[in-house]
Amino acid sequence: MQLKELSTLEEMLAQLEIIHYLYPNMSAATYSNYLEQMIPHNYKQLLVLDGEKVAGITGFWKGVKLWSGPYMEIDNFVVTPEYRKQGIGKLMTDYIDAKAREYNVSMIVLDAYVENFTAHKFYYNQGYVPRGYHFLKILNKELVSS
Known part of the structure; x- marks a missing residue:
């Protein structure tokens, strides 16, 4: 397995098919628009x-x-179905751990949907623990990806 860090809009846009595992209805235009807003903020x-x-x-x-x-922060974590339970998630979290140490940050954070028990178990096994609740108030449901 090869790990590759993507930092440009073009590289990320090429991954829309994989992002569809998480957000099946996301259009290319929306994906591009959101990335254009995220990349300037270290995404x-x-x-x-x-x-x-x-x-x-x-x-x-x-x-x-x-x-x-x-x-x-870890965001939009996806392992394609045919590669699940093969250590791909651990490869990604290990890489993020090393990158976080390189950046000298205090912690790594992430969100996992309340009903996603498989993800909860995985993150617990990687040393993550819940610290609180992520509250939200939806103002425009049409802008929400999931």
Whole structure:
């Protein structure tokens, strides 16, 4: 398996098919629009390749909050179905761990849907623990990807 970090809009746009595993209804225009807003804020993607086939992808970005100081966030974590339970997720979290240490952040954070018990178990096994609740108030449901 090869790991490749993506930092340009063009590289990321080529991954829309894989992003559809998470957000099946996302259009190319919406994906492009959101990436154009995210990339200037340190957003990157990590791709796991098996030859020419994409085995997994995750986004990540560095930020700063008053309560945590500098942190890294994992976003849009996808392992393609045929590669699940083969260590691809661990490859990605190990890479993010190393990148977070390189960036000298205090912690790595992520969101997982409440009903996604498979993801919860995976993240627990990688050393992540829940710290609180992520509350939201939807103002425009048409803009929500999932």
